[in-house]
Amino acid sequence: MTYNLFISFDLSSPDQNYDEVKNKIKSLGASYQFQRALFYLNTAIKPADIYSMLMSIMGSTDKLAVIDAKDGLVSTWDGPPLDAINDLWNPTT
Structure with missing residues (x-):
């Protein structure tokens, strides 16, 4: 099973571990960064496990x-690969 996740985080000290958290998210599956601390992630890893992995490197x-976003579409955003995101989110298989 794959999950379509939105991950948002707020570090109590700006830039504290930011790159480590960002790189960890990107290593967990197909991802897109919408805003500085808002990511879309398509992964086979359960949301609770993702949460634990990220909290282990956060303060x-x-x-x-x-x-966990069960359904949805993304449109008119500033530059993401919309077709690729929508294809991951809503496979036609």
């Missing part, structure tokens, strides 16, 4: 949301 006062 105790940092905030993290891992949202």
Whole structure:
């Protein structure tokens, strides 16, 4: 099973571990960065496991949301590969 996740985080100290968190998200599956700390991730890894992996490299006062989006489409955003994201989200198989 694959999951379409939105991941958002807020580091209590700006730039603290930012690159480490960003790179970890990108290593977990096909991803797109919508905003500085908002990512779309298509992965076979369960949302709870993603949450645990990311929290393990974040500080105790940092905030993290891992949202499982069951259905949706992305449009009119500034430059993402819309067709690729929509194809991952809604495969026609």
